[in-house]
Amino acid sequence: MAIDSADIAVRTLRLQVDEVIRETADAVTLVLSTADGEALRYRPGQFLTVEIPLSDGSSAARCYSLSSSPDTGERPAISVKRTAGGLGSTWLCDTVTAGSALTTLAPAGTFVPARWDRPLVLVAAGSGITPVLSILKTALASHDGPVVLFYANRDPGSVMFAATLDDLQQRHPDRLTVRHWHESASGLPTATGLTDVVSGIAGADAYLCGPTPFMEVAQQGLLAAGVSPENIHREVFSSITTDPFDAVLVETSPGTGVPVSAEVEGDDHSFHCAPDTVLLDAMLAEGIDAPFVCREGNCGACAFTLVSGDVHMRVNDTLDQYEFDRGVRLACQSVPVSNALTIRID
Ligand SMILES: Cc1cc2nc3c(=O)[nH]c(=O)nc-3n(C[C@H](O)[C@H](O)[C@H](O)COP(=O)(O)OP(=O)(O)OC[C@H]3O[C@@H](n4cnc5c(N)ncnc54)[C@H](O)[C@@H]3O)c2cc1C
Numbered sequence: 001m002a003i004d005s006a007d008i009a010v011r012t013l014r015l016q017v018d019e020v021i022r023e024t025a026d027a028v029t030l031v032l033s034t035a036d037g038e039a040l041r042y043r044p045g046q047f048l049t050v051e052i053p054l055s056d057g058s059s060a061a062r063c064y065s066l067s068s069s070p071d072t073g074e075r076p077a078i079s080v081k082r083t084a085g086g087l088g089s090t091w092l093c094d095t096v097t098a099g100s101a102l103t104t105l106a107p108a109g110t111f112v113p114a115r116w117d118r119p120l121v122l123v124a125a126g127s128g129i130t131p132v133l134s135i136l137k138t139a140l141a142s143h144d145g146p147v148v149l150f151y152a153n154r155d156p157g158s159v160m161f162a163a164t165l166d167d168l169q170q171r172h173p174d175r176l177t178v179r180h181w182h183e184s185a186s187g188l189p190t191a192t193g194l195t196d197v198v199s200g201i202a203g204a205d206a207y208l209c210g211p212t213p214f215m216e217v218a219q220q221g222l223l224a225a226g227v228s229p230e231n232i233h234r235e236v237f238s239s240i241t242t243d244p245f246d247a248v249l250v251e252t253s254p255g256t257g258v259p260v261s262a263e264v265e266g267d268d269h270s271f272h273c274a275p276d277t278v279l280l281d282a283m284l285a286e287g288i289d290a291p292f293v294c295r296e297g298n299c300g301a302c303a304f305t306l307v308s309g310d311v312h313m314r315v316n317d318t319l320d321q322y323e324f325d326r327g328v329r330l331a332c333q334s335v336p337v338s339n340a341l342t343i344r345i346d
């Protein structure tokens, strides 16, 4: 079988930092604009992947959720909390100033509410508030249901967006309940502490973001409060180890394998995907502008919907059962296991 390899260069955005807002001693918000003045198109809960320059001239990549909402007219912004000894967060917190330019990938990710007609339970710890705040602001600005936010931090001084949250609560007293949990006063967050806040909200969709042990406890609390497991969505913050800004080498066997029909952002494509080739590589080798970031199965940027046929996912560290049941799969980890495939990328 002939193997073709091709270097694929990823499409990048050049964003200007208009303002740096110090949120806490350890966290900043970078307010952004596009170089051409065009609006940045994103959905609440999505993230940007930022190129981090290294001293040897190479680069790394780190993902940061947009803390702004696309539905309130505010400028796009990411919010970064310093990780001790961390490569990307240290550079962004210490080096970037108003006027700096950032190279990023297009907004991506699946931590985005698919429906807004249910009560929302939002659960965050530390910097996990960033995608949750974006969802919260969109819910209040563009939808009608009640929203509960449970936000855990070490102490009052480490609460990001404290003033914004107070302001939102004052402006929406009938719809928004904010419950802060401070470890300094109450110890580590408990499942019961969350259950008490959430109980009484029937049929809610829940969005969780924070360290993994926190999300495990939060999940127990939500289940005890009667939230259905398929309605609990998680965003995992981790550092990606690949560099999507580097040209990506893909190896495929063109013209062989399973026929695939793909609708990618409204354009129709037909190609073949060999049984040992992941769909993302087959699309990139065809010249299709398919989205991706980590290529490791943990960011969700390459998510697609399986319309017909079946795939095997080698790794899935990001999709939850709700998404899986609706046919969502990761292109960077999916190999075909049926005779034909039809897929869609929105
Ligand atoms: C989808 C997504 C959205 C995200 N959104 C946000 C957000 O909105 N805000 C935010 O602040 N973060 C966010 N993150 C997390 C962010 O991408 C980074 O993981 C985070 O900033 C830490 O990166 P860093 O480069 O500063 O630290 P890293 O350099 O990755 O280091 C992390 C830790 O590991 C240690 N370490 C590093 N290398 C080694 C080594 N070789 N041996 C031992 N220890 C080591 C460091 O000392 C540090 O404590 C998000 C992540 C994802 C995937």
Ligand code: FES
Binding pocket: 291, 292, 293, 294, 295, 296, 297, 298, 299, 300, 301, 302, 303, 318, 330, 331, 332, 333
């Ligand atoms: S590119 Fe990150 S999960 Fe596929």
